[in-house]
Amino acid sequence: MSATLFPFLRTKSLSPSVLLRGAHSSRVSYAQKIQAHNNSKFKRCYSQFRSTQDRTAVGVFTPTAAAVFVVTGVGLFYYFRHEKAKLLEQRQKEMEEKSVGRAHVGGPFVLTTHDNKSFSEKDLLGKWSMMYFGFTNCPDICPAELDKIGGIVTSLEKDYGRIFQPVFISVDPARDSVPQMARYLSDFHPRILGLTGEYATVKQTCKAYRVYFSTPPNADPAGDYLVDHSIYVYLMDPRGNFVEAFGQSSTEEEVVERVRKEIGKWEAQTGKKV
């Protein structure tokens, strides 16, 4: 802060050289030189700015001070905005990386939809998905669970719109061809997407999703047999991470309530519903 710039702030008792002298005794001579220089300069300037000082004697608020104030204010505003954005980004990143207490359910897969399109785990991103594994010749549990999923999707879509993707993955690929899946699913909620594929692909997908099933690899496509399999409905978040598994005993209302809670948590963290 030079005396020529801020003459109104200078007082003899509080010159920077005095403060310097107190703090660094080794620099006394240098500081004294500066002070001597400043003082001589100050004396010259003092007379020069005397009239200015008189005018500003009412206070320290000069156009210069105002400018410094505004610049500092604007600077701080942008600084804090930047810091806040950085913090939010960090929190989001933490959430993405959060893996403690989360089951490792899910993984990469490429299967075929009931309308004969390729579908991978990446196509699930950006939506809350409900995944169920079963087969079309299932006597009673699968159709009941699929009807339950349909009811859940209907009531959730009323409030949130189409941000849900129910998926039915076949564990009986020998019999569940693409047209078979299409005919079967025409009886259920229109949003339910059927997935089937090669035995090996289905097996690998089931492994990633921790789903057990009993179909042998060489099953007769025309045979009359049942498949023993896990009957959980998985809820996955818009980033494809596992959230919860619902068993047969979970009612439609319970699942809807839980999904609402999860969307609320998600919204609090990301500012978005998906």
Add this chain to the structure above:
Amino acid sequence: MGWFGGSKSEQATPVSRENRQKCWETRDAYFECLDRVGVLKAGEEGKACAKENTLYEENCAKSWIEYFNKRRILAEQQKDMLAQAKVQSQEARRANS
């Protein structure tokens, strides 16, 4: 079996909602009959539920019939076990108080 299209070599068509409903209804009718004659295991009722059984077999696949029949026995055993557990817990409570 009506909904296999008559031919075994053809690939099975999926069971429609209507087909399933019909199968479940005939199953329930047959099991009610078994309950009336006091038979748990399907097939041990003699000629008592012949009419219901025919309808059941006409409307449900063999694999489904096996599954439902087995489950009827399992459900009965479960009922017994649950009742037994209830009695035991009540006895335990009585003993404690």
